[in-house]
Amino acid sequence: MSSAHHPRFRAFTPRDLEGLLRRVSLTDDQRLALRAVSSVLPFRTNAYVVDELIDWSAVPEDPVFRLTFPQSGMLPAPDVRRMADLLTGDAPRAEIQRAAHEIRMRLNPHPSGQLDANVPVHEGRRLTGLQHKYPETVLVFPRQGQTCHAYCTYCFRWPQFVGEADLRIATDDIAATDAYLRAHPEVASVLVTGGDPLVMSTAVLRRYVEPLLAIDTVRSIRIGTKSLAFWPYRFTTDRDADDLLRLFEEVVASGRHLALMAHFTHPQELRPPVVRESMRRVRDTGAVIRCQGPLVAGINDSADAWAELWEETTTLGAVPYYQFVERDTGPQGYFGVPLARGHAVFRDAYARVSGLARTVRGPVMSAMPGKVCVDGVAEVAGERVFVLHLIQARDPGLVDRPFFAAYDEGATWWTDLKPAFGASRFLPGLEPG
Secondary structure, three states: OOHHHOOOOOEEOHHHHHHHHOOOOOOHHHHHHHHHHHOOOOOOEEHHHHHHHOOHHHOOOOHHHHHHOOOHHHOOHHHHHHHHHHHHOOOOHHHHHHHHHHHHHOOOOOOOOOOOOOOOEEOOEEOOOEEEEEOOEEEEOEHHHOOOOOOOOOOOOHHHHOOOHHHOOOEOOHHHHHHHHHHOOOOOEEEEOOOOHHHOOHHHHHHHHHHHHHOOOOOEEEEEEOHHHHOHHHHOOOOOHHHHHHHHHHHHHOOOEEEEEEEOOOHHHHOOHHHHHHHHHHHHOOOEEEEEEEEOOOOOOOHHHHHHHHHHHHHOOOEEEEEEEOOOOOOHHHHOOOHHHHHHHHHHHHOOOOHHHOOOEEEEEEOOOEEEEEEEEEEEOOEEEEEEEEEEEOOHHHEOOOEEEEOOOOOOOHHHOOEHHHOOOOEOOEOOO
């Protein structure tokens, strides 16, 4: 078959950024600012995203351009100027790296207890490539899967990609993972995540997945991935695409639920025919595609975008799962949407879709205590309040118990919220952030 039918993956990194940006009418200073941002926060895209998903005639407003290319507002202006000066002054690489590290450390690289409260311990040893936040779920970060086909500008896992080992969560100790899961029979679900596990070859992915099939207490396996959006050929014409689908079939045949946790941010990502074919092939294995993504300013902060996204994924046989709130890390100040406005967008989109698409939950904050869902704004006892509940929690006793926070039009995250009615806590055992 010709190469036209077998697209080859081609990545673009910061060294390619200047050339890519010459496709649009940006000034030298504007291009320099974006290069400055990319020297602190990660940038990686690929030929499929650049040629098939971005409408270059609509840049810089095009949503997929904003989703994958650095924006000057992602860092405070003084930091952008500092990095730009270092770049134009031909500063030594070590000096640029030191400055970038200083800026990164101010961006809350590991929110919500990722490096302390979530790291499990087995036989006195910290398993730093696992996360165990909720009793029944463990996250596994395969060392070989800690990159992506392209990076999202809003990504809360940006520290995985900046080349600083101390910021990275990863493991290749499959035996330790196996031993931990066998010692914790309460764990019924394992999420293999990253980065993106589907950047790995099927043979490497199999090394992490196959042992899970021998643990009776593991009843579901999830794979977190953006590949359906950013490299759908992973499921069609990559050399081991058929092997990947066979692995999916084996997981399903073992009696387990296999969920592909697909990250879709904008309906533009669903339009190429290859995406639809890829989703069909995945579904034919018996795996379920569950779709999630965050509400992001300047990219998808409209009811139109979300209603189209939920209806289209439902039509394609996938299940709308979560609409997340942009997390309190990295460029949250640029991409974050106030909770009040976020809920209005969610509600308006939810009202437009059929019941089949109303499986989605949101807006949801993955915060320190758990997944906090904003159910709405109401007036209770004469006070305007946010109505919230925990979909998932470190303390299972807090799950699905409604509580109230004082209304704050500017609040963008859990830590901005205060208990309503002058209370000192939201619920017994649930303190303010």
